Each structure stands twice: as structure tokens, then as C-alpha cells.
Amino acid sequence: MQVERLTYTDEQIRQTIEKVWQELLQEADAENYSLEEYLEDYRKYWDEPDFPNDIPELIMRTVEKIVGRPLSWYCELVRDPAGFTGEYSFVVVDPKTQKCLTYREYTSDGVNVHRFIHVAGTVVNYEDIVRLVTKLLNQIQSALADT
């Protein structure tokens, strides 16, 4: 089986985030709303039911553009009793093979196996978005290399 090799740089991730943001704006017919402005509003209103949370779409479209094909994914907005925590939990699946690309397992004490099928991260600012995209790409790259 041919193994996909992903190549990406921090600069490419940032450029792709900006490109995807412009796409999202066009789709929403909302011009001149910079990502910086959006993030300011996001920090104020992220737990309001009417606030359009574009973060999961922004992150996953960026990941898909860099991977070069669509992926299947699920995103949980993590809540505690006080409301949304700012944390996102992503499960990513290859739609061709239905393989979970975010699966990891660790063994503690040589006995207990801990299984995780998601990659999580908190997003408060722009750098958090870059970090979470990078984390997802690293995980996906490692999963594809194991194929």
C-alpha cells in the first residue's frame, strides 16, 4: 500500500488557516470580518447559543487542505457544569478505509492500556488554532505512516 507523506510548515499552516477563513466568510456572505476580530467576539460570546462557532470547521478544513483530501470527523465542544470550556475534542476517520486516524494507546505500569480515539486542545487565540492543527496533522501523519 502506498503511504501518504505529509509535508507542511508552520508558515503553510498559517497561510491555509487564512485561506480557509476567507472561504468561510464568503460562504457566510460576511466580508471584512478578520479572524482576529472573530476571535475577540468568540472569547466574549463562545457560550451563547446563537454564537456561530466556526472553530471546528476552520481547523478541519485547514487539516483537509494540507492532507489533500476530505476526511470524516466529529468534534465535541467540551463542557463542564459552568458551560463550554474552550476545549475541542476531534475524532478523525479516513473515509476511504474507515480507519480512525486519531487513535492512540498507552500502557501504564506495563499492564493497563489506555485507549484514546480523539485529539483534544483548547482554543482561546490564534496560536491555539495553529497548535491544534499541527497536533492533528502530526497524529494523522503518524497514523498514515502506520498503514
Next chain:
Amino acid sequence: MEREKIIAALETAFAEISGAEYEDEPITFAEFLESFAKFRDPDFPVYWIPWAVEEAVEELTGRRFGWHEDVLKDEWSYTGEFSFICVDPETLKCLTAERSNGSCTVSVVLPILGIDDAVQAVEYFLRLVQQA
């Protein structure tokens, strides 16, 4: 699989998950679900519900799986629906992934507002494991 066996597995899983919480006044999983369905209390340890389903599936199949669960809410309270994702650690296949109309969904949403719903949820996952 017999309904009684599934209920027994759910009750055992729930007793383990709830631990010492209800030691003084033990309640069954069925009673816990009734209470959840009635009050939908925001402070309710609602994740115990999908965890009990997952542990029962693992107990009945004798296998471990990778899980992700989400408790669905609307503007006001819990809807009584749970989103599940199940991955087979041997093949890494996402068992809940489903292709339809050219796209592939990852999770499955199941309503669990009573013991009958919980039994159906376990039966659903047992079928998925069997098919895989």
C-alpha cells in the same frame, strides 16, 4: 443475546462506575435512568450512562474498544441522546462510521431515556462488533 444477560451486564457496569456514590442507598441503573429521564438535572453525572453501555458491550464481547461519547444538549437541557464513536483497536476501524450519499459519518446518535433504550444501544453495538 438474552435481554436479561444484557441488563445484568449493564447493572454490573453501572455499579462499578457509580462506585461509592450510592453505597448507602443503592440504586439500579434502571432507576438511575428513570431519574435522568424525569429531571434532566444539569448536575446529574450523565456520562455514567454511555460509560455503562460501553462497559456492558466490552463485558459481553470479552473485548476492549476505543470509545468517544458526547452527551447531547439543546439550549435548555439534555436531550436524552448520546453520540457514540467506537473503534476496534485491533484493526483501527471505526465501527460507527457509515457511508451514505457519498459522505462518511463517524458517530451514531442513540436516545437513552430508560433501560429498554440502554438494552437496544448495547444490542446495536453487539451487532456492529459481529458485523466487523
